[in-house]
Amino acid sequence: GAGVSQSPSNKVTEKGKDVELRCDPISGHTALYWYRQSLGQGLEFLIYFQGNSAPDKSGLPSDRFSAERTGGSVSTLTIQRTQQEDSAVYLCASSSSSGGYEQYFGPGTRLTVT
Amino acid sequence: GENVEQHPSTLSVQEGDSAVIKCTYSDSASNYFPWYKQELGKGPQLIIDIRSNVGEKKDQRIAVTLNKTAKHFSLHITETQPEDSAVYFCAASISFYGGSQGNLIFGKGTKLSVKP
Numbered sequence: 479g480a481g482v483s484q485s486p487s488n489k490v491t492e493k494g495k496d497v498e499l500r501c502d503p504i505s506g507h508t509a510l511y512w513y514r515q516s517l518g519q520g521l522e523f524l525i526y527f528q529g530n531s532a533p534d535k536s537g538l539p540s541d542r543f544s545a546e547r548t549g550g551s552v553s554t555l556t557i558q559r560t561q562q563e564d565s566a567v568y569l570c571a572s573s574s575s576s577g578g579y580e581q582y583f584g585p586g587t588r589l590t591v592t
Numbered sequence: 593g594e595n596v597e598q599h600p601s602t603l604s605v606q607e608g609d610s611a612v613i614k615c616t617y618s619d620s621a622s623n624y625f626p627w628y629k630q631e632l633g634k635g636p637q638l639i640i641d642i643r644s645n646v647g648e649k650k651d652q653r654i655a656v657t658l659n660k661t662a663k664h665f666s667l668h669i670t671e672t673q674p675e676d677s678a679v680y681f682c683a684a685s686i687s688f689y690g691g692s693q694g695n696l697i698f699g700k701g702t703k704l705s706v707k708p
Contacts (some may be wrong), residue, residue, distance in 0.1 A: 579687040582637035
């Protein structure tokens with residue numbers, strides 16, 4: 479079946495602008511995660527949605543970052559007033575709580591802030 | 593919170609040799625340990641995982657071992673091939689089957705190069 483999809487694949491924006499990144503999880507997966515991968519770094523957890531529960535926002539680096547998940551499916555990560563240090567690959571993963579623990583990743587969105 | 597250390601950061605082997613990547617974790621409550629392979633320009637791909645009630649798991653040329661007492665786990669790749677060249681990440685989390693699943697804490701990655 480279809481995997482996790484993300485859009486856009488690449489985004490170039492000017493410092494100070496807002497950006498929205500989209501994630502479509504695997505159909506039926508109730509858990510959705512956002513991670514950030516900076517150049518040469520590992521993956522850093524940002525936010526986690528599980529079903530209808532309140533999201534775990536403990537990884538968000540600042541209040542410029544927010545995310546929502548509509549209808550328990552598609553998620554949007556919003557970065558306001560972008561800074562150059564926000565440049566990174568933003569990865570989304572989904573997981574099925576009725577199955578095992580596995581998290582499956584999308585291809586990511588490469589964000590460049592100029 | 594959880595901290596995952598991964599070694600080495602780079603590893604170069606000859607085709608056909610074995611490769612071993614090691615990780616340690618700090619939180620004894622962690623119970624799920626996946627390994628991901630990431631090729632250039634792509635998202636991480638889950639290649640094998642192990643849960644804390646198991647000491648070893650094997651899938652063809654790939655195996656993972658877990659030592660809960662020492663809090664370390666390792667990835668073993670035998671008979672390496674050029675297509676195994678990629679960045680490999682280990683991770684740890686606290687997860688509950690059929691319930692809430694914690695976020696993954698990742699190691700910094702190992703760049704594996706397999707020379708033909």
